[in-house]
Amino acid sequence: METYPAVFESEEQTAFRDTCRRFAEREIAPRIDEAERTGVYPRELRLKAAEADLLGICTSPEHGGAGAPLIFQCIAVEEFSSVCAGLATGLNSLGLRVLDQEGTSEQKARYLKPANQGKIGSAFAMTEPGAGSDVLAMRTTATREGNGWRIKGNKLYATGAPCSDFMMVAAYTDKKKRRDGVSLFIVDTDAEGVEIHKMDKLGHHAMETGNVFLDCALPADALIGEPGMGMAYIMKLLEGGRITHAARSLGVARGALDLAIEYAKERETFGKTINKYQAIGMKLAQMMTDLRTAHLHVYSAAAKYDAGSPTLLEACMAKLVASEASVSITDQAMRIFAGVGYINDAPIQRFFRDARLYPISEGTNEIQLRTIARLGDII
Numbered sequence: 001m002e003t004y005p006a007v008f009e010s011e012e013q014t015a016f017r018d019t020c021r022r023f024a025e026r027e028i029a030p031r032i033d034e035a036e037r038t039g040v041y042p043r044e045l046r047l048k049a050a051e052a053d054l055l056g057i058c059t060s061p062e063h064g065g066a067g068a069p070l071i072f073q074c075i076a077v078e079e080f081s082s083v084c085a086g087l088a089t090g091l092n093s094l095g096l097r098v099l100d101q102e103g104t105s106e107q108k109a110r111y112l113k114p115a116n117q118g119k120i121g122s123a124f125a126m127t128e129p130g131a132g133s134d135v136l137a138m139r140t141t142a143t144r145e146g147n148g149w150r151i152k153g154n155k156l157y158a159t160g161a162p163c164s165d166f167m168m169v170a171a172y173t174d175k176k177k178r179r180d181g182v183s184l185f186i187v188d189t190d191a192e193g194v195e196i197h198k199m200d201k202l203g204h205h206a207m208e209t210g211n212v213f214l215d216c217a218l219p220a221d222a223l224i225g226e227p228g229m230g231m232a233y234i235m236k237l238l239e240g241g242r243i244t245h246a247a248r249s250l251g252v253a254r255g256a257l258d259l260a261i262e263y264a265k266e267r268e269t270f271g272k273t274i275n276k277y278q279a280i281g282m283k284l285a286q287m288m289t290d291l292r293t294a295h296l297h298v299y300s301a302a303a304k305y306d307a308g309s310p311t312l313l314e315a316c317m318a319k320l321v322a323s324e325a326s327v328s329i330t331d332q333a334m335r336i337f338a339g340v341g342y343i344n345d346a347p348i349q350r351f352f353r354d355a356r357l358y359p360i361s362e363g364t365n366e367i368q369l370r371t372i373a374r375l376g377d378i379i
């Protein structure tokens with residue numbers, strides 16, 4: 001029996017899931033070992049995904065996207081992440097929606113279209129050493145210089161920055177206005193005054209993460225949308241971002257569960273395969289149930305989002321439930337593998353390490369609970 005039959009899925013969505021699964025087996029799986037070992041993201045993977053029509057899923061067709069609902073992006077992210085979350089992260093172009101919705105036609109032609117075609121990669125840089133959950137504590141500024149801008153600051157943990165061609169960077173254009181003083185800028189990663197250092201981390205070795213130093217002149221048309229609207233654009237993006245982030249947690253949890261079930265059915269102790277012991281069988285049953293709970297959260301949030309309804313509450317809940325499920329399921333899977341799972345080349349420990357990121361990124365789970373409490377009129 002398949003451990004994870006997707007529920008409430010249309011025929012079109014199931015066919016798309018199959019396409020993503022085949023792509024993951026054909027193009028992602030063979031690239032895992034080298035990318036994990038070297039920490040270098042294989043840029044050609046983006047081209048392969050574009051050739052298979054699996055990039056730019058949510059951006060508009062005029063600029064090389066597919067213009068599909070978010071649910072399709074969730075399916076792709078989940079399927080790719082069930083094989084390798086680090087590599088999958090480079091194929092999720094949801095962040096480009098800001099350019100799609102707010103960019104000028106020149107910005108779309110120069111950045112969005114080639115990104116949708118897999119020719120260039122993008123990153124999103126908001127977090128700073130003193131500004132993670134407390135985004136408005138950011139110190140990066142963009143001030144007028146000549147006809148353009150000078151952007152100065154230090155951004156941390158920018159996913160993909162070392163292996164991308166441009167970043168969308170949040171900076172204060174008017175600090176006194178706080179939330180209404182943040183703007184978004186396009187910064188080329190090879191521009192003079194941009195320094196990107198690769199960060200060493202616990203998991204996601206196949207994806208490069210950047211510590212970014214900026215003291216850089218930008219042209220006037222580097223501004224995305226209106227000045228002072230940066231936080232509004234980011235908040236809009238985060239709603240969908242949290243749902244696709246939850247889909248990634250789901251994929252990682254499923255990848256780990258599948259490995260654990262397979263192993264439990266072949267590992268023998270005391271003359272029996274270990275799945276026959278109630279202690280292991282029940283653990284696996286609980287993991288399957290937790291996965292299903294997370295699945296229902298993710299896809300009901302995506303469906304509501306696609307129906308055009310406000311979804312912040314559901315997005316936070318999906319992010320919370322799916323990321324906690326990925327941590328607990330990968331942890332339980334490690335116990336089932338026991339000694340062999342602790343050895344560095346065991347695939348299960350990659351899932352375990354990767355999952356540790358999900359309660360932190362896209363807003364920590366404490367911040368999700370804070371938002372849920374606020375939206376639920378609890379505090």
Ligand SMILES: Cc1cc2nc3c(=O)[nH]c(=O)nc-3n(C[C@H](O)[C@H](O)[C@H](O)COP(=O)(O)OP(=O)(O)OC[C@H]3O[C@@H](n4cnc5c(N)ncnc54)[C@H](O)[C@@H]3O)c2cc1C
Nearest residue numbers: 124125126127132133134157158159360361362363364366
């Ligand atoms: C591998 C990786 C990739 C990332 N990718 C990106 C990226 O591409 N772009 C980007 O901009 N950022 C990225 N991030 C940053 C990530 O979003 C932040 O790490 C996260 O928002 C938390 O910020 P912080 O680490 O500064 O923790 P802090 O904000 O310092 O929080 C520390 C602890 O305090 C808790 N806490 C803080 N405030 C409150 C509160 N009000 N109530 C209750 N608890 C609270 C937190 O939940 C946490 O437990 C990435 C991070 C990592 C590790």
